[in-house]
Amino acid sequence: MINRELIRLKVIQLVYANYKNPGKTLDKAVEELSFSLNQSYDLYHYLLLLIPSITDFARELYESSYNRMKSLGDNELPNPRFINNRLAAQLAANKQLNKFEDKKDSHHWEEVEGELRALYRIISSSEIYAEYMREEEDNYQTDKTFWKKIYKKYICDNESLEGTMEDWSIYWNDDKAIIDTFVLKTLSRFDEANGADQPLLAAYEKEEDWEFAQKLFKNALMNRAEYEDLISSYTRNWSLERLPVIDVVIMVTALAEIINFPQIGLSITFNEYINLVKTYSTPKNASYINGLLDNITKQLIQDNIIQKQ
Numbered sequence: 001m002i003n004r005e006l007i008r009l010k011v012i013q014l015v016y017a018n019y020k021n022p023g024k025t026l027d028k029a030v031e032e033l034s035f036s037l038n039q040s041y042d043l044y045h046y047l048l049l050l051i052p053s054i055t056d057f058a059r060e061l062y063e064s065s066y067n068r069m070k071s072l073g074d075n076e077l078p079n080p081r082f083i084n085n086r087l088a089a090q091l092a093a094n095k096q097l098n099k100f101e102d103k104k105d106s107h108h109w110e111e112v113e114g115e116l117r118a119l120y121r122i123i124s125s126s127e128i129y130a131e132y133m134r135e136e137e138d139n140y141q142t143d144k145t146f147w148k149k150i151y152k153k154y155i156c157d158n159e160s161l162e163g164t165m166e167d168w169s170i171y172w173n174d175d176k177a178i179i180d181t182f183v184l185k186t187l188s189r190f191d192e193a194n195g196a197d198q199p200l201l202a203a204y205e206k207e208e209d210w211e212f213a214q215k216l217f218k219n220a221l222m223n224r225a226e227y228e229d230l231i232s233s234y235t236r237n238w239s240l241e242r243l244p245v246i247d248v249v250i251m252v253t254a255l256a257e258i259i260n261f262p263q264i265g266l267s268i269t270f271n272e273y274i275n276l277v278k279t280y281s282t283p284k285n286a287s288y289i290n291g292l293l294d295n296i297t298k299q300l301i302q303d304n305i306i307q308k309q
Contacts, residue, residue, distance in 0.1 A: 001041060001044055001182050001200075001201035001202060001203060001204070001205065002037050002040060002041060002203055002204045002205065002209060003205045003209065004205075004209060004212060004272075005178060005272065006037070006040060006175070006178050006179075007037070007209060007212060007213045007216070008216070008253070008257075008272055008273070008276065009174065009175075009178065009276065010033060010036050010037055010040070010213070011033070011213065011216050011217045011220060011253055012246075012249055012250055012253050012276060013036070013173070013174070014029065014032060014033055014036065014217065015217070015220050015221060015224075015249050015252065015253055016245065016246060016249045018221060019245055019248075019249060020245075026218060026221065026222070029217070029221060030214055030217060030218065033213060033214070033217050034210075035171070036171045037210075037213065038203075039169050039171035039172065039175075040171070040172070040175050040178075040179060041203050042100075042169070043165065043169070043172050043175055043176065043179050044179050044182055044183065044186075044200075044201070045096075045097060045100045045101075045200075046107065046109075046165070046168075047155070047176075047179060047180070047183045048091060048094075048097060048183055048186065048200070049091070049097055049100075049101060049109060050109060050119075050155065051087070051088050051091050051147055051151075052088050052089075052091045052092035053108075053109035053110070053116060054088075054109075054116055054119055054120055054123070055082070055083055055085060055088040055089075055092070056092075057113070057116040057117065057120055058082055058083050058120050058124070059083040061120075062078055062080060062082075062083050065078050079133050081132070081133055081138070082124070082129070082132075082133065085143045085146065085147065086139075086140045086143040086144075086192065087140070087143045087144045087146075087147050087187070087190060088143075088147065090190060090192065090194075090195065090196070090198060091190075093195065093196040094196055094198055094200070095196050095197060096199070096200045097200070107168050112164050115160065115161060115164050118160065119154065119155070119158075119161070122154050123150055123154060126150075126153070126154070128146065128149050128150055128153060129150075132146045140192040144187065144190060147187060148184060148187050148188070151180075151183065151184060151187065152184065155180070156177070156180045157177075161176075162176050174279075182201055185201070186200060186201055212261075215260060215261075216253065216256055216257055216260070216261075219256040219259075219260045220252055220253045220256040223256060224252055227251070227252045227255040227256065228240060228248065228252065230255065230296060231248070231251050231252070231255075231292065231296070234292055234295050234296055235292070244281060244285070246280050246281060247277065247281050247285055247289060250273055250276055250277055250280070250281075250289070251273075251289060251292065251293060253273070254269060254270075254273040254293055255293070255296070257269050257273075258293075258297060258300070258306065258308070259300070259305070259306055262306065262307065262308065265308070266297060266308050270290065270293065270294075273289075273293070274286050274289065274290050277289050277290075
């Protein structure tokens with residue numbers, strides 16, 4: 001699950017933190033990187049658990065409404081389709097998720113009932129919900145499609161939910177957008193036949209990705225002064241101090257990758273880091289940094305320091 005896009009983001013965050021508060025040993029800094037990446041994997045589990053948690057909240061409301069209406073002799077009893085959703089039930093029974101939830105230091109969505117209430121209110125008032133409740137087809141695929149639509153529409157880009165998540169862990173700042181893509185990928189892979197044994201995504205997409213994370217982080221920290229001097233020599237009339245710190249950190253990390261990972265193509269590195277500048281800085285700065293890194297890279301190739309295309 002932890003891919004290189006997420007690793008680059010985490011490395012930049014922690015290199016930036018080191019700029020603001022230097023003093024940690026390299027080993028301690030690498031420990032924090034590992035912890036931060038593991039926190040992202042925890043976030044993935046929590047977001048998957050959100051679906052059965054919303055369903056459980058809805059079930060309590062349904063049972064209360066059902067009992068009240070039945071006692072009054074009302075023939076129009078509430079529709080149980082939402083609370084009987086097969087995908088939500090499969091997530092609730094998933095062995096990996098239950099193992100995670102049973103950890104003594106785990107949070108539980110019941111701690112933030114107001115968040116569940118708000119989400120259920122939004123979901124149950126939506127046209128997606130209305131269409132689902134009157135859908136004639138009643139099968140696993142329909143149930144799964146419903147939750148994928150709800151997740152994309154109401155759980156992705158949800159500022160209130162992101163605020164709750166950040167209260168649970170400071171390491172989740174800016175993580176959710178990436179983790180949301182992994183959750184949706186997981187939901188697409190769910191198969192009713194797998195039941196509670198449905199596998200979730202592994203912590204790392206590739207075994208060598210943790211090695212990539214350590215090497216990139218160490219080089220960005222240890223060679224920071226060298227890379228800053230290299231950047232300064234190409235800023236013309238600008239001093240490095242005039243650039244936002246986050247822009248400098250992104251360029252330093254980009255150079256650490258360009259110089260130390262010959263197997264990674266320049267186009268991949270440029271695209272990844274320029275997108276990060278667009279996210280954390282401005283489009284104008286992205287254009288400037290793109291040109292700056294391009295000039296530096298051309299000189300590194302000309303000086304035979306790197307061999308890339």
